[in-house]
Amino acid sequence: MSKDIISTEQCIKEAAQKIFFKKGFDGATTRDIAEESGINRALVNYYFRSKEKLFNTIFLENIELYFAGNLNIMNQSISIKEKIIELINFDFKRHQENPDLTIFINNEIHRNYKRLLCVSPVKMQEFITLFTNQVNDAVENKEINYVDPAHLLAMISASIKFHFASKPIMMYMHQWSETEFSSFITTQKDLVIDMINTYLSIPEKSDR
Numbered sequence: 001m002s003k004d005i006i007s008t009e010q011c012i013k014e015a016a017q018k019i020f021f022k023k024g025f026d027g028a029t030t031r032d033i034a035e036e037s038g039i040n041r042a043l044v045n046y047y048f049r050s051k052e053k054l055f056n057t058i059f060l061e062n063i064e065l066y067f068a069g070n071l072n073i074m075n076q077s078i079s080i081k082e083k084i085i086e087l088i089n090f091d092f093k094r095h096q097e098n099p100d101l102t103i104f105i106n107n108e109i110h111r112n113y114k115r116l117l118c119v120s121p122v123k124m125q126e127f128i129t130l131f132t133n134q135v136n137d138a139v140e141n142k143e144i145n146y147v148d149p150a151h152l153l154a155m156i157s158a159s160i161k162f163h164f165a166s167k168p169i170m171m172y173m174h175q176w177s178e179t180e181f182s183s184f185i186t187t188q189k190d191l192v193i194d195m196i197n198t199y200l201s202i203p204e205k206s207d208r
Contacts, residue, residue: 021100080138102164144200
């Protein structure tokens, strides 16, 4: 594949991601993507055949990146509590770098949840299996308090995604600028880490 083809495809994908993140699948058109990329509409159709195919490429690449990052953390030789901190840091950073990502993924899964089933089932299942097994091992070895891995994963996910999904109303209510919201998110991330860490910590036995 020539460099020109690669650069053209990449240019279309970058433009498509901006449009899909902003308008979703239903609101976006190939004309919007062509205008954003500065590439002829016919070329957009030539490279990706249809809006559906282009959308699936963008959607699946973002989901794949998410699970690939999580898997990389889960395969590190550190404790489960350290991995959870890394997972939280990774998720916060990912959403800060892509502020529309949460709404985009949530909306499109709600519109057509079967899209998520198209993601590499191996990566998704590998992450869930690793997370579940390592949390259960840590509980058994008395490294952390008992917790159902599914509940823990839901706690972590909800504690992160809520802030980005509700960003517009939070900024409106508090009259925050982008800088102030970013500062809030940084502090909130530390609070979430502290909250989860406290929840998982086994209380020290009293000498009494």
